[in-house]
Structure formats: C-alpha cells, structure tokens
Amino acid sequence: MGHLILGQQAQEGWGTKVVARLAANLKAAFPNQRGFSRSNLMYTHKMARTWPGPIVQQPVAQLPWGHITVLMTKLETQPELDFYAAQAARNG
Known part of the structure; x- marks a missing residue:
C-alpha cells in the first residue's frame, strides 16, 4: 500500500x-x-x-503494526529502526 x-x-x-x-x-x-x-x-x-525493499525476511515483518508505528515515530535513522526492530523481534 x-x-x-x-x-x-x-x-x-x-x-x-x-x-x-x-x-x-x-x-x-x-x-x-x-x-x-x-x-x-x-x-x-x-x-x-x-524500508523500500521487501520486508518479508527482515525483523520488522515479525512485529505487530502498532510496534512498527511506535518505532517509526520515535526513531529517525534506518540503522536505529533496524536495530530496535531486530531487538523487539528477538526479545519481544
């Protein structure tokens, strides 16, 4: 979308x-x-x-939509987003 x-x-x-x-x-x-x-x-x-590419294999794909919106609201750079998405997917 x-x-x-x-x-x-x-x-x-x-x-x-x-x-x-x-x-x-x-x-x-x-x-x-x-x-x-x-x-x-x-x-x-x-x-x-x-995330211009497919996110199917990225940690962000494992997160609920609400978590993703919080990450995008609170963080600014893609490395930060990727890091916290990976941590959230790994640690809940």
Whole structure:
C-alpha cells in the first residue's frame, strides 16, 4: 500500500492529497473495515520510504503494526529502526 501511495504521489506531484483521497475512497469502498484512516495510510507511506525493499525476511515483518508505528515515530535513522526492530523481534 505504501509503495502504491509513493507511486501515485510521484505521478501526481506533491500537494495533490493522494493519501486523503485514498483514505476516503477506501472507507467508502469498505465501510465495515477499519485501518484506512489518513494517519494509518501515512504510516504505510513512511514505512515504504523507510524500508523500500521487501520486508518479508527482515525483523520488522515479525512485529505487530502498532510496534512498527511506535518505532517509526520515535526513531529517525534506518540503522536505529533496524536495530530496535531486530531487538523487539528477538526479545519481544
């Protein structure tokens, strides 16, 4: 989802409210589903920028979404994120 947002922003340009539109469209298309808020979509966007490659084999893939959002909010560099994600996955 984050990579789709990045691609759409690159195509349309900054300031076109891609995330807000996508959040509204997803909420309309799936009214009984949760997790399509603008803030959650911004986290997926940030995650795609932070970890541009597949995360399947990385420790971050083993963490719950709430833990990932806390790490992205509290830490700034990718080495820090990778270190704490690995520690959280290893030690719970």
